Amino acid sequence: MGYFVDPVLVLVLLANFFLLGTSRLRAIINGTALQGVLLGILTLLVHHELSLRPVLIAVGTTVIKAIVIPWMLSRAMREAAIVHEVEPFIGYILSLMLGAIGTGLALLFVGTLPLVPQHVGSLLIPTSLSTVLTGFILLTTRRKAITQVAGYLVLENGIFVMGLALIEALPFFVEVGVLLDLLVAIFVMGIIILQISREFASLDTTRLSALKE
Amino acid sequence: MAEALVLVPLAFALLAFFEPSTVWRRRILPFAGAAHLVLTAVALSRPSVEGLDGWLRLDSVGRLVLGFCSVLYFFASLYAPGYLASHPDRPNRVFCACFIAFIGALSLVTEAHHLGLMWVAIESTTLATAPMVNFLRSPRALEATWKYLLIGSVGIALALLGSLFLAYSALYASLQPSLLFDDLVRDGGHLSRPWLRAAFIVLFVGYGTKMGLAPMHTWKPDAYGEAPGMVGTLLAGGLTSCAFLAILRFFRVSSAAGDAPFAENLMLVAGLFSMAVAAAFMARQKDFKRMLAYSSVEHMGILVVGIGIGGAGVFGSLLHMLNNGLTKGVLFLSAANIHRAYQSKSSDEVRGVLRRLPISGALFLAGFFAITGSPPFGPFLSEFTILNAAVSSGRYGVAALFLVLLVIVFIGMGATVMTVVQGKPSERAAATDLRDSLPLVGPSVALIALVLMLGVYVPAPLDHLLRDAAASLGAPP
Numbered sequence: 001m002g003y004f005v006d007p008v009l010v011l012v013l014l015a016n017f018f019l020l021g022t023s024r025l026r027a028i029i030n031g032t033a034l035q036g037v038l039l040g041i042l043t044l045l046v047h048h049e050l051s052l053r054p055v056l057i058a059v060g061t062t063v064i065k066a067i068v069i070p071w072m073l074s075r076a077m078r079e080a081a082i083v084h085e086v087e088p089f090i091g092y093i094l095s096l097m098l099g100a101i102g103t104g105l106a107l108l109f110v111g112t113l114p115l116v117p118q119h120v121g122s123l124l125i126p127t128s129l130s131t132v133l134t135g136f137i138l139l140t141t142r143r144k145a146i147t148q149v150a151g152y153l154v155l156e157n158g159i160f161v162m163g164l165a166l167i168e169a170l171p172f173f174v175e176v177g178v179l180l181d182l183l184v185a186i187f188v189m190g191i192i193i194l195q196i197s198r199e200f201a202s203l204d205t206t207r208l209s210a211l212k213e
Numbered sequence: 214m215a216e217a218l219v220l221v222p223l224a225f226a227l228l229a230f231f232e233p234s235t236v237w238r239r240r241i242l243p244f245a246g247a248a249h250l251v252l253t254a255v256a257l258s259r260p261s262v263e264g265l266d267g268w269l270r271l272d273s274v275g276r277l278v279l280g281f282c283s284v285l286y287f288f289a290s291l292y293a294p295g296y297l298a299s300h301p302d303r304p305n306r307v308f309c310a311c312f313i314a315f316i317g318a319l320s321l322v323t324e325a326h327h328l329g330l331m332w333v334a335i336e337s338t339t340l341a342t343a344p345m346v347n348f349l350r351s352p353r354a355l356e357a358t359w360k361y362l363l364i365g366s367v368g369i370a371l372a373l374l375g376s377l378f379l380a381y382s383a384l385y386a387s388l389q390p391s392l393l394f395d396d397l398v399r400d401g402g403h404l405s406r407p408w409l410r411a412a413f414i415v416l417f418v419g420y421g422t423k424m425g426l427a428p429m430h431t432w433k434p435d436a437y438g439e440a441p442g443m444v445g446t447l448l449a450g451g452l453t454s455c456a457f458l459a460i461l462r463f464f465r466v467s468s469a470a471g472d473a474p475f476a477e478n479l480m481l482v483a484g485l486f487s488m489a490v491a492a493a494f495m496a497r498q499k500d501f502k503r504m505l506a507y508s509s510v511e512h513m514g515i516l517v518v519g520i521g522i523g524g525a526g527v528f529g530s531l532l533h534m535l536n537n538g539l540t541k542g543v544l545f546l547s548a549a550n551i552h553r554a555y556q557s558k559s560s561d562e563v564r565g566v567l568r569r570l571p572i573s574g575a576l577f578l579a580g581f582f583a584i585t586g587s588p589p590f591g592p593f594l595s596e597f598t599i600l601n602a603a604v605s606s607g608r609y610g611v612a613a614l615f616l617v618l619l620v621i622v623f624i625g626m627g628a629t630v631m632t633v634v635q636g637k638p639s640e641r642a643a644a645t646d647l648r649d650s651l652p653l654v655g656p657s658v659a660l661i662a663l664v665l666m667l668g669v670y671v672p673a674p675l676d677h678l679l680r681d682a683a684a685s686l687g688a689p690p
Contacts, residue, residue: 112407113407113408113411114385114405114407114408115385116384116385116387132374136367139363139367145359148363152363152366152367152370155367155370156370158374159370159373159374159377162374162377162378162381163377165377165381165384166377166380166381166384168384169380169383169384169392170329170380170392171327171329171392174327174329174330174332174333177329177330177333178329178332178333178373181333181336181337181340184340185336185339185340185362185366188340188343188344188362189362189363189366192343192347192355192358192359192362195347195350195355196355196359199352199355200352205359208355208356208359208360209356210352210353210356211353211356211357211360211434211435211438211439
């Protein structure tokens with residue numbers, strides 16, 4: 001099954017570019033949900049045999065990353081009645097270019113690191129770094145709180161891919177803990193988003209500027 | 214025992230969450246604090262505390278952080294009910310549950326000996342504190358909470374990435390990657406160097422964000438400025454010390470791998486930079502709670518500088534962690550009284566605190582002298598130890614810069630503190646009915662007494678523990 005890992009990773013990378021190039025919040029939420037599904041599939045693919053543990057992790061990942069969290073974000077979007085990201089700090093084309101350069105650098109950088117034999121030539125670690133970078137770009141250059149949360153989610157997805165390279169090392173309990181913490185974090189962020197939208201009648205985080213030197 | 218330190222607070226948190234009465238709910242807090250203090254005393258009196266197949270183990274550094282955080286938490290929990298009573302209109306269910314759950318998560322951080330478990334525990338402390346920062350639900354509090362959550366979560370996410378890099382360095386060395394710290398330290402020599410370095414940098418940035426080292430400190434002034442005083446205490450004393458503990462654990466792995474000089478230089482540069490940034494922003498800082506946040510940035514810098522210097526600096530740094538945490542308790546709790554009496558935290562409006570609130574004002578002033586390293590308070594002793602270590606290891610440049618930055622901070626912080634405590638209070642401030650009383654000043658009096666004690670006399674068991682902890686981090690005994 002290891003044969004299908006790289007094609008799925010390419011889809012994860014394509015999802016990154018899709019996220020960087022779109023302004024519609026609905027599309028951004030769907031993009032992160034798609035990544036969630038892909039991560040669930042990857043979890044099954046990287047394990048050598050199908051036992052209970054990978055199946056549980058795959059199901060848990062898919063449910064949390066592709067259903068629960070996108071649902072929470074959609075709810076926040078409906079509640080705040082916003083559809084589009086407005087004027088990001090850097091444009092969509094520039095974001096895409098940064099993403100492309102970052103992916104290229106990730107490939108080069110990983111080439112210089114020592115890798116265990118089964119990861120040499122695999123896209124696993126470059127995809128991880130490139131996805132982390134995509135998350136960073138979304139987090140730092142977008143104005144809407146929902147897009148920033150989506151960026152955080154993409155960042156976590158990138159780290160999850162790195163975790164797949166270490167399936168033998170990570171105990172079940174830690175993987176579950178990480179997923180639960182992510183869920184609670186997004187839940188708390190969702191609550192704060194709703195409070196921001198009520199208080200400021202906007203989800204534009206540039207309005208959050210009372211506190212500065 | 215190891216599990217009880219985590220589970221008992223969680224049980225109290227559930228109790229508080231389901232307690233129907235608002236009044237009784239806030240009264241649970243001191244009981245939870247006292248219960249944790251008793252459990253900690255029992256745990257520290259035992260020669261070894263272990264649980265979950267070695268995943269939980271209290272080593273000397275963990276004992277140190279657990280012990281002092283439990284004391285600080287106890288005093289913060291004594292202060293909390295009075296504060297909550299002064300805001301009867303704010304619902305306190307989530308606040309109380311999070312306040313108690315926090316100490317459970319913190320205990321887990323100090324005991325966790327597994328890389329992944331420690332990460333989960335630190336993330337939990339962040340999630341437990343976010344609703345507390347947002348207690349007042351004002352637009353400013355919301356803004357602070359949003360920044361705190363987002364920046365903190367990204368920092369923690371990076372720390373997870375760094376932990377995975379470290380795991381990969383073990384995997385590459387074809388070690389059975391158990392991810393228990395003791396195993397990593399034992400096999401340190403075999404870890405893959407490039408991955409280890411990448412791991413240390415990413416971990417240092419990640420947990421450094423949590424600690425509030427510059428330039429990842431931007432959440433700090435906002436969160437400390439808007440959070441209730443006892444929450445500021447928990448953040449400045451507890452949460453940041455936990456993040457420091459995490460960095461120390463990884464530093465130990467790095468030293469075991471023979472890469473200590475790299476880690477030490479990184480820490481020296483980051484620490485001095487934090488001190489410089491804090492000194493720059495502290496000058497003319499009118500908001501005295503934000504000023505305390507910059508002071509926290511400065512002292513986090515001092516902690517990592519101490520480790521970076523090595524030798525006796527490690528001992529000084531560990532002692533300074535205690536001194537800084539306890540003194541921050543005095544400062545945040547007395548600042549909270551001042552804020553409540555004046556309904557303002559700007560030095561433009563707050564004047565004459567020594568007349569309006571004589572005891573809180575005196576405590577705030579004493580806290581200022583203590584935190585800026587004036588004798589006979591504890592921070593003087595620990596800062597002096599670090600400075601001495603820098604000189605005796607021949608790092609004269611570091612020592613000079615360290616000293617100059619301390620002086621700049623003293624002047625900058627002193628200007629604001631003196632404006633606030635001296636002069637005549639405005640009529641508006643005299644009109645509020647808050648007066649110094651035992652519940653308001655008692656916890657800070659106890660804390661400043663501890664800080665004073667640490668300045669003149671370090672009790673033998675504590676001294677022993679500090680030496681053990683410093684030795685475990687590679688300092689010569």
